[in-house]
Amino acid sequence: MAEISLVCLALYTATSLVVGIRLIMRSYRSRGLPEFLIGCTYAASSGLGYPLTVTAAFMPSRAATLGAMAIGEALIVLGCSCFLLFNAKVFRSTARWSVPVAALGSLILAVCGAAVVVAFFSTTDIALVTERIRVWTVLFLLVLVAGQAWTAVEGMRHYRMMQRRLVLGLAEPVVTNRFLLWGISGLVSLTWNGVVNAYLLAGVNINAHPVPVFAISFGGLVTAACLVLTFMPPAWYVRWLERERDPRALAAV
Amino acid sequence: MAGSAAFEAACSALERATKMDRWAARGTLQLSLMDAGLETGSVSAKQLRVVIGAVLPRQLKSAGVGDTNAVCSQLEQALAAVDESGAAEGADAVFSRLGG
Numbered sequence: 001m002a003e004i005s006l007v008c009l010a011l012y013t014a015t016s017l018v019v020g021i022r023l024i025m026r027s028y029r030s031r032g033l034p035e036f037l038i039g040c041t042y043a044a045s046s047g048l049g050y051p052l053t054v055t056a057a058f059m060p061s062r063a064a065t066l067g068a069m070a071i072g073e074a075l076i077v078l079g080c081s082c083f084l085l086f087n088a089k090v091f092r093s094t095a096r097w098s099v100p101v102a103a104l105g106s107l108i109l110a111v112c113g114a115a116v117v118v119a120f121f122s123t124t125d126i127a128l129v130t131e132r133i134r135v136w137t138v139l140f141l142l143v144l145v146a147g148q149a150w151t152a153v154e155g156m157r158h159y160r161m162m163q164r165r166l167v168l169g170l171a172e173p174v175v176t177n178r179f180l181l182w183g184i185s186g187l188v189s190l191t192w193n194g195v196v197n198a199y200l201l202a203g204v205n206i207n208a209h210p211v212p213v214f215a216i217s218f219g220g221l222v223t224a225a226c227l228v229l230t231f232m233p234p235a236w237y238v239r240w241l242e243r244e245r246d247p248r249a250l251a252a253v
Numbered sequence: 254m255a256g257s258a259a260f261e262a263a264c265s266a267l268e269r270a271t272k273m274d275r276w277a278a279r280g281t282l283q284l285s286l287m288d289a290g291l292e293t294g295s296v297s298a299k300q301l302r303v304v305i306g307a308v309l310p311r312q313l314k315s316a317g318v319g320d321t322n323a324v325c326s327q328l329e330q331a332l333a334a335v336d337e338s339g340a341a342e343g344a345d346a347v348f349s350r351l352g353g
Binding site for chain 2: 026154158163165171172
């Protein structure tokens, strides 16, 4: 079970890195802030930061372990902060509250990340580190889950609006579907991280219990699929969406 | 919440072209935008023209407005003068760039 979980997470990590780098490159050409923010989210947090923190324990020296841990946490915080800011700038660009809320979330994430790094630097006893970082990890995941809930709500809300625009010829089927996938990935990530957080709060080893392991594996797999279909849709998928749309458009006339 | 420049221009034109007060005009346009899946804060003049052609006449009739064609053409004229420079980019425009 743990091996399957690892494979799914590796797939999610690789997909995130590829999607993130492509989006950052696109932002360089288009000068668009949203592309840069979401590219950073995937490349920095799930593409680089997360694997660095996971592999930190296997580094040859303590200095290398601590270095990997510190860089990994910093990248995770950076990526998750970009994620919150993306939601604020793209979905609530005219609301006064959105950027301050994203900034507050980022501040909490930074404090939690710093506390985790300090715990690793303070002792070599892994059991003690695990105990010390539990509360910070839970708080970090709570902010992340809130961000993912925000993503799910905005994705589904915009999907409903785009369906109405489709009937009037004010939207494209591929872009409409992108909002649905965005909403689904938010829902799946919310569930996945919510389950992990609940088990962490209960003091369970999340790497040994089948429920969080399944949640992580399944969540990673579905999120990776959503990432590919949203940001790098294959030609056959785009053709299928356009074909699917045609009969409904005709019926609406 | 303030509407986009196009929305505000259309509201003022609707108020002038009918006997509706400010709030009735805004409400009628808001209902039309909701039917079309659009929001007052981000709707563009181009999108509003489609709404005026396809959705608004129905709303106007239910509000008791007689000559809907004349009202709609006055709204379209008002939209022609709208300056949309500096308008916030909508989520749909961002998402249309993100894929592919």
